[in-house]
Amino acid sequence: NITQRIAIVSVLLLLMIVLNLFLATGIINQTYPGSFSNNPNRFDLFYYTIITFTTIGYGDIVPANIPAKIISMIISITSVICLTIFLSTVMSYGKDKD
Numbered sequence: 001n002i003t004q005r006i007a008i009v010s011v012l013l014l015l016m017i018v019l020n021l022f023l024a025t026g027i028i029n030q031t032y033p034g035s036f037s038n039n040p041n042r043f044d045l046f047y048y049t050i051i052t053f054t055t056i057g058y059g060d061i062v063p064a065n066i067p068a069k070i071i072s073m074i075i076s077i078t079s080v081i082c083l084t085i086f087l088s089t090v091m092s093y094g095k096d097k098d
Contacts, residue, residue, distance in 0.1 A: 006093070014082060021075050022049040028067045035068035036061050053079045 025045045029035050040048060040061050048061040052075045063069045 022046050024071050025049050028071050032065055032067055035065050037064055
């Protein structure tokens with residue numbers, strides 16, 4: 001029961017973080033036209049956010065100015081922090097059960 005609650009809260013928090021990062025990417029693209037290569041639409045920006053968050057980074061959409069590069073760095077750092085917190089939580093939960 002507690003494991004299910006932790007899983008649900010973790011997924012919801014992850015979704016909220018990704019959506020906020022997507023909104024920030026969209027705001028930058030709207031404020032500074034041409035911030036990303038290939039003139040991406042909203043779906044492309046969401047795709048870019050997910051690909052950057054998962055640290056895959058195909059390179060088909062590339063940040064072209066400083067604000068876009070800053071949000072890309074924030075997305076990458078946030079993903080590493082989320083992964084670290086997730087893994088440490090899982091590891092500590094398993095250790096507490098012993």
